[in-house]
Amino acid sequence: MLNWLRWLPENVSTYGGDIDSIIALIWYSTAVWFVLTFGTIGLFLILYRRRAGRPAAYVKGERLAEALWVLVPVVMVLAIDLWLDFRGAPVWAKVMLERPPAALSIQVTGKQFNWEVVYPGPDSKFGTADDRQFDNELHVPVGKPVRLLLKSKDVIHSFFSPHLRLKQDIVPGRAIEAWFEATKPGKYELPCAELCGFGHSGMKGWLYVHPEEDYNRWVKEQWS
Ligand SMILES: [Cu+2]
Known part of the structure; x- marks a missing residue:
């Protein structure tokens, strides 16, 4: 298993590896998204901070640009969600639906x-x-x-x-x-x-x- 998932307890189950791969996927996509979002906020805080000689911008609004700032992240989040569903479905089936005959x-x-x-x-x-x-x-x-x-x-x-x-x-x-x-x-x-x-x-x-x-x-x- 990936090194930085070692904080999970040892897996001793036949389907544990499948579960761990989904945990890893959620963990990675959330981590990347976190860095992107807070990186952008941090970058903008620095780029557009108050500076001597630079007047405050008077923004009347740009419909397309504003819509894109909302819609592009929505599409990205949706894509990640669908990817998680796609990857998670076979694991769900293995653990919840396809039970092997029990000893x-x-x-x-x-x-x-x-x-x-x-x-x-x-x-x-x-x-x-x-x-x-x-x-x-x-x-x-x-x-x-x-x-x-x-x-x-x-x-x-x-x-x-x-x-x-x-x-x-x-x-x-x-x-x-x-x-x-x-x-x-x-x-x-x-x-x-x-x-x-x-x-x-x-x-x-x-x-x-x-x-x-x-x-x-x-x-x-x-x-x-
Ligand atoms: Cu109890």
């Missing part, structure tokens, strides 16, 4: 101020006796597409994994799907990204990405 489904329920993580167990069905719940711990195998069913017991929360580049709002009364495939084993933070009450800042869990063998061992331990 496992996990239900994550947000509540003030915890993540309740429910596994369907060996029968792969939720709501049966072999379901198991873990608070604030999400265990997954590396290199496998994982489907998340996101729910809330009370208010709006937001499931956020900076390392997976996955952030999805959770709305009470709805079950919202999300997916990811982790590329590197490790322990990663899972904060809530929607101000949800007085305990919001402490609402976080951990994502444990295991090598496949370790994950299978963990499953065996839990459902022995």
